[in-house]
Amino acid sequence: MIEPYLAFHGVTKRFGDLDVVAQPFSISVARNEFVVFLGPSGCGKTTLMRMIGGLETPSSGAICLEGLPVGGPDHRRGMVFQSYSSFPWLTVAENVLFGMRYRKDLTEQQKLARRDNYLELVGLYDFSDAYPNKVSGGMRQRVAIARTLAAGSDVMLMDEPFGALDAQRRERLQVELRAIQRRDAKTIVFVTHDVEEAVFLADRVIVFSKRPARVMADIDITERLGAERPLELRDSPEFFQLRNAVLRLLREAAGDEE
Amino acid sequence: MTDISETAPVTVPDPRTAATAPRPDPSSIWAFRGTLSRRAQIGIGVGTSVGLLLIWEAVARIGLVNTTFLPSPSTVLSSMLMMVQKQNLLQHAGISTLRVWVAFILAAVMAIPIGILMSSYRVVGAALEPIIDFIRYLPVPALVPLSIIWFGVGESTKLYLLWLGTFFQLVLLVADDMRRVPHEYIEIAHTLGANTRQTLRDVAFRAMLPGLVDNLRITLGWCWTYLIIAEIVAADSGIGFVIWTARRYMKTPEVMAGVVVIGVIGLVTDQLLRALHRRAFRYL
Ligand SMILES: Nc1ncnc2c1ncn2[C@@H]1O[C@H](COP(=O)(O)OP(=O)(O)OP(=O)(O)O)[C@@H](O)[C@H]1O
């Protein structure tokens, strides 16, 4: 059997006497897969993702990357947060460069070249010298994405990264992120509350129950919608149907709350 | 449903008395929470100050108050000039400033690392917080006798009193600045491969710096308060000494001149540090 790229092996998590994940949780994520975690508020999505990043440790079980249990955080698993995603005292370009600050295997030249490359990729080259407070919220999230890419993360962990953006910016960034993920061959674990966002971005949507988190559904989106996700896809009946199906699942998962 | 307007006449509100929310003229200087150009702000500030001085001068000249208690601004100014020439006022001011800065730097150099450690490691915080919180509430003047017993009346007593007044406050302020650094920044640094030392230096310290500089500026102001106490109690030099000596001979203009000198030094330092803050932290 081939070792999966990223895997949860019977993971549980407790905070004191609060069970976040009670039933041992196992899933595996393939290399270059875009996985979206969807679930009711407080069910433990962030916690699961932080465990991948090494920012929390499982109470039992293990999370493995390429067969090896993950330890503390390192640059192979990059995080993009919803807020405070970039450093305000560094310019856009310096923020991206900071992603490689602790990499000893790159020369200064290589770092600068990578910085410019990723600034270009996320469309921020013209804003290189701006400070984050002078650019829009969407641009700040792109700074964080470019920083994570430049750092050389193989796995990008994104916790509601577009949560604070208006609908239009959000759609644009979704298209861009999906394109970047395809082009740069990244594995992404993405948390959102927005069903449309989940279906549009994901190769696979995992729907969680209320806390303690259990997997309610594991839906292969690419099988149904294909890997290419142009903006027009949102208007297609297939997308609409799938969105509704996932929405129903999420309502069920939320259970008697509704 | 019948047409209401036929049975009950609709009253059209008189626009002059209509109870709508007031719509203030935004260009008025009285606009609630409005803005004011920098020039206008400076102009109004200077105008008010000059106006007050003029009133004060007039009151003193007309003789509405006893000038022994409230000499006119012009008298204060001329005694200040006299003091500069005959009493080495500038030298005393220099000595006081030096004392403030030495004690302040001493306090800062100790408070910054300790404050940072308190917020970085729970053990350090838990160990030091009760002690520091307690000492912080001791009024500095109450400690004067004790410090004279310990250090005599030399230079070290004054420095010690100033240090005492600022160090404990500053430690807690620094600890607060550090605590307020968003945890996301720390986690970003960790996921980029920074170790603890690198995270502290490159991210946490950098993130707290604007707040830290602001708190240093505020604490420096407190230093001046304690300086005067220290110099009144035990000194033969410095502005506090000058003021206290002048008081003994009821030379009110000289007392006031001394106070004004402190005010001016404080104002200038504060404005310089503010300007520095604006320049250094342009990204804010
Ligand atoms: N460090 C912690 N200590 C104690 N409890 C925690 C901690 N982190 C999270 N929790 C609790 O664990 C539960 C799951 O939190 P988590 O943030 O993972 O949920 P979530 O699915 O991301 O929620 P949301 O959709 O609102 O972001 C919540 O009840 C939360 O209060």
Ligand SMILES: [Mg+2]
């Ligand atoms: Mg969350």
